[in-house]
Amino acid sequence: MKQNKLIDKKAYKKNCGKCAICGLDLYETLDVHRWKIEGKDGGKYTKSNSVVLCANHHRMVHAEIIKIDGVYQSTAGPVIIYFDENGEEHIKTIN
Numbered sequence: 001m002k003q004n005k006l007i008d009k010k011a012y013k014k015n016c017g018k019c020a021i022c023g024l025d026l027y028e029t030l031d032v033h034r035w036k037i038e039g040k041d042g043g044k045y046t047k048s049n050s051v052v053l054c055a056n057h058h059r060m061v062h063a064e065i066i067k068i069d070g071v072y073q074s075t076a077g078p079v080i081i082y083f084d085e086n087g088e089e090h091i092k093t094i095n
Contacts (some may be wrong), residue, residue, distance in 0.1 A: 004044075004048065004064050005046060005047070006044055006046060007032075007045050007046060007047055007063060009032045009045055009050075009051060012032055012045075012047075012050060012052065012053055012058065013027060013030045013031075013032060014050050016030075016052040016085045016094070017052075018030070018052070018079055019052060019053050019054035019057055020051050020052055020053060020071070020078075020080045020092070020094045021054075021057045021066070021080065021082065021090075021092070022054060022056075022057060024054040024056075026054075028056075029041060029054045029055045029056075030052050030053070030054060031052070031053055031054070031055055031058040032045060032050050032051070032052055033050065033051050033052075033053050033058050034049050034050060034072060035050070035051050035061070035068045036048070036049045036050065039048055045087060051068065051071050051080065060085075065084075065085045066082055066083065066084055067082060068080065068081075068082045068083065069081040069082055069089070070094075071094075074093070076093050077093055077094065077095060078093070078094040079091060079092065079093050079094065080094055
C-alpha cells in the first residue's frame with residue numbers, strides 16, 4: 001500500500017484495533033489522528049500521516065500535553081515515539 005494513498009478511517013481503526021499509546025481497544029473510543037501534518041495545515045488521512053489514539057490521548061495531543069515525535073516501521077512492527085506531559089520520551093511497539 002502506498003503511504004500517500006488516502007485511508008478509510010473506519011477500516012483503519014478496526015485494523016489497528018487499539019490506542020497506540022495506552023492500548024485501549026474499545027472501538028467506540030478510538031480516533032484517527034493526523035500526526036505529521038494536521039488537518040488545519042492540509043494534512044490528509046494517509047497511512048504515513050495517521051495514528052490511532054483513544055479519545056483521551058487524542059485530546060492530550062491536541063492540547064499539546066503529549067507530543068508525537070514519529071510513527072515508524074521497525075523489524076518488530078510499527079513503533080510510536082512520543083513525549084509525555086513531563087517531557088519524558090517513550091518508544092513503544094504498536095501491536
